Amino acid sequence: MHYFISDACVAKLSLGRRDLDCELLVSTLSSGQVATSLVYVRCVIEVASRIFKVNLVCLPLEGLDVILGMDWLSNNHIMIDYGRRSLVFPEPTGLHLISTQEVLKELQGEATCFMVVAKPEKKSD
Incomplete structure (x- = not known):
């Protein structure tokens, strides 16, 4: 569950x-x-005109x-x-639901967040 970036990059x-x-x-094929x-934290990468933030571990990749x-x-939710x-990207739906932990990470990165809190209501018989 790690993502990597080359020393050269x-x-x-x-x-x-x-x-x-x-x-x-x-373990790598080229360097053993x-x-x-x-680690390079919250790097912004663009793939197919879409922006993602990832943590990249530095390795000597060739x-x-x-x-x-x-x-x-x-x-x-990307398919090959x-x-x-x-790559086949999902169509944007307009809303993106994230966990509380993800909200805290975004706020540490000085992001502006709008939050809706939903609580399930228990119905009695």
Whole structure:
């Protein structure tokens, strides 16, 4: 459940980095096992004209800038059309429901949020 950015891509961009509280050991095909403790928090990336914020762990990747992975696709309800070699994004619905934890993260990033709180009502027989 981690997303990665290459050292070369980090060198091109001015990103706010943070140290992880621990060292992360990642197995890669090109470099074998690599240890890292650097993460770039809430990086804004654009995919197919859509904006996403992700935390990217820095790795010495060769020939790749960013790896998002299958969990990123499923969390954002994005499908792969293998026949067309493209990504299929869901149609925007206008409303986006998020958890309380996600609201707190957005507010820490100085986002403006509008919130509607819904509480289920118990009906008696």
